[in-house]
Amino acid sequence: MPRNDTIELGELTDSTFYILLALTEPRHGYLIMQFVEELTAGRMQIGPASMYTIIKKLVAAGLIHPLDGDGKKKSYLITDAGRDLLRDDVKRRQAIVEDARFILEGEGHV
């Protein structure tokens, strides 16, 4: 139905990217929100409904896994598969930035 399953395309959305980054250390929902907000200096604020949706999706895809703990503040940690996907996406994003630099910073005209 929704044609937005970017995880299956091997591409992460910005929110998913930052959530995976936050989960390189065990964190629960609200700590992930805070981590992302601080890391990006407030540029990226993830809402609770988006957070819950993405966490469920990442667990289902085997990219993160829940740690033992009480049900209210469940912590998660990235899996090996999640880490691989994150690294691939960093490369993809890096390539985009390099393309842009090549054009905007004039290397193309030297």
Next chain:
Amino acid sequence: MKRKYMSSWGLAFAEEREMRKLEKMAKQGWHLEKFAPLGYSLVKGEPADVQYSLDYRTRPDEEYFEMFASSGWEHVTSTGDEIHIFKGHPGARPIYSDRETMVTKYATEERTMGRAALTLLIVWLGLWIIMQLDWSSVMATALLMVHLLITIGLIFTGLPYLGFLAKRKRMERDS
């Protein structure tokens, strides 16, 4: 306690409009208490500046409500363990922060309503064919009554289905 009823035009069509209206009512001291048949029940209190947000989620766990609470969204009421309304300060972050997850919010509702409407449509057509046979007048009346009920059910699932479908299409076009 003083209460007031506010009618709803159907969440598939008027969700945003009705959340803004609830905010206006809260400014006048009428606060959302719970869902009521085809609308909302409001209760009188102090005027307050708040925002309301609605989410669809089937049988969510404690963690769900905890994520809302810790980011400044107080759970107000739910219906059918499926539709939930939250109240936040005017500055609280939006509950959906990206388009991808917001699309899934409506896509799930669209699928549920679509399935229900399709089932009812098949029954509606089947019954209509049966009604073309020769029946005693008592039986014909009974069939007509059942058909009428199914028609109502079809309207209450078919219209929301079309509403959610249009909403998702609009979002996908805008992205």
